[in-house]
Amino acid sequence: MTVPASRVRRRPRTPGRLLPLLLATALLLPVAFLVVRGHQLVDADRELAERERLGVEYLRVLGPVTEALVNAQTAAVAGRSVPRDALDRAVEAAAAVDTRIGDELRSTERWAGLRAKLEGLPSRSLTDPEVAFTAYGEVTDLLLALHGKIRETSGLIRDPGSDSYFLQDGVGEEMPEAVVAAGRLVDLAVLMPQRPAAEQARSLGQLATLRFAALQPAGDLVDDLQTVVETSESAGIGADVLTPFDNYQRAVEALAALSQPDSRTQAVDLTKLTAARSQAQTAARELQPVILDELDRLLRQRIDQLDRDDLLILAAGGVAVLLLAALGASGWLPRRTGTPPGRDTAPGDPAETTAATRWEPPTRSGRPPAGPVPVLQPVGQSSESDRWRPFDAAR
Structure with missing residues (x-):
């Protein structure tokens, strides 16, 4: 079963950016x-x-x-x-x-x-x-x-x-x-x-x-x-x-x-x-x-x-005024996150590392089930068989 992780949106840290200013x-x-x-x-x-x-x-x-x-x-x-x-x-x-x-x-x-x-x-x-x-x-x-x-x-x-x-x-x-x-x-x-x-x-x-x-x-x-x-x-x-x-x-x-x-x-x-x-x-x-x-x-x-x-x-x-002005400006200007195109989350976001797994219940003996090891799939990505499933149903 696939469990999508909830997307956490970052809030701007305005108090922290105001501190240097x-x-x-x-x-x-x-x-x-x-x-x-x-x-x-x-x-x-x-x-x-x-x-x-x-x-x-x-x-x-x-x-x-x-x-x-x-x-x-x-x-x-x-x-x-x-x-x-x-x-x-x-x-x-x-x-x-x-x-x-x-x-x-x-x-x-x-x-x-x-x-x-x-x-x-x-x-x-x-x-x-x-x-x-x-x-x-x-x-x-x-x-x-x-x-x-x-x-x-x-x-x-x-x-x-x-x-x-x-x-x-x-x-x-x-x-x-x-x-x-x-x-x-x-x-x-x-x-x-x-x-x-x-x-x-x-x-x-x-x-x-x-x-x-x-x-x-x-x-x-x-x-x-x-x-x-x-x-x-x-x-x-x-x-x-x-x-x-x-x-x-x-x-x-x-x-x-x-x-x-x-x-x-x-x-x-x-x-x-x-x-x-x-x-x-x-x-x-x-x-x-x-x-x-x-x-x-x-x-x-x-x-x-x-x-x-x-x-x-x-x-x-x-000189002191220029240095203090530079200090205040460096803390007030926003920093670039570097998020790749097509993504809504920044690198390192907990939502990115949240994954969905295909889960199989354990056997009565408590041993892991036989068969292939469960594959971790990141949220927002699908396997190859999932992609072709609609075409197989149409045939």
Whole structure:
């Protein structure tokens, strides 16, 4: 007897095919978050470096203003004609820079107040040198405060690099303070002989204070540059800074020695002290652009590195997205079963292996019946005699 096996139809495994797509989507979300977050951090660092470069540009024009103002103060205290040409040119150059980038650095209001004070200084020497000393001292204090404002708003004061931090500290804080204090030191030495004898003790105290105020920032500047030269990873920074740095260091040492009052007369040699101050100021004028150029180079190098890091982050994110998309697509696309033509079942289907057999009951002895062995016939196939049976009945 022939027993046909029931045909089992496969149901699509939709939940199993959705699993790779869901897994790829779940992995894509944290990858996208990391890429976006990394891009934002790199972009923030790049904006900070660009703003620091604006601070470097602003400090570059404040250097000539500082030097011209100190020279004008020395001339006013000494009773000479004040050289306004150099000061006016320096002020105009600084005003042009402030007009362009002052809003971003939030320095416009402070510069406007300083410029009004600078333009209000008399072109002629004041009759009272003490009044000139005080008036110019107030303006130089505002100028030093502007240096600090630029360092703060531009982010230079928070620079993360070791070399760039010491460079900005030296050129933006220590150098202008040393130049201003050295000018005041010489001006006070000029005023001391003109004061009454009763004020000589107070004058010596002021001289010691100004001597310390001039030598401390100068020494800090020397320390900053020594640290940069000795520990810098840049091969060219030492050669660029070394020569003007040595000149400045020698000038500061001479200024320190000559500003010490004589033990007998309690006086200083004005001629030698003025010459030492001029040498220190000239060395600072030569050193400032070198430091600013090196600082700007380090910032540009950092910006280029940040641009490369940003490209790597975006490229890694793109590759991750492509791989996850391929993973999801491979699990979602249907697979070809390879069923031969004319069949309704796929290879390996249980319905295909189900067969019909011609069954003979066993004998009473339990032995298999004699005769030919039963032949297994797959479902859907017939023997040769079954095929010709209708023709035999017709005959």
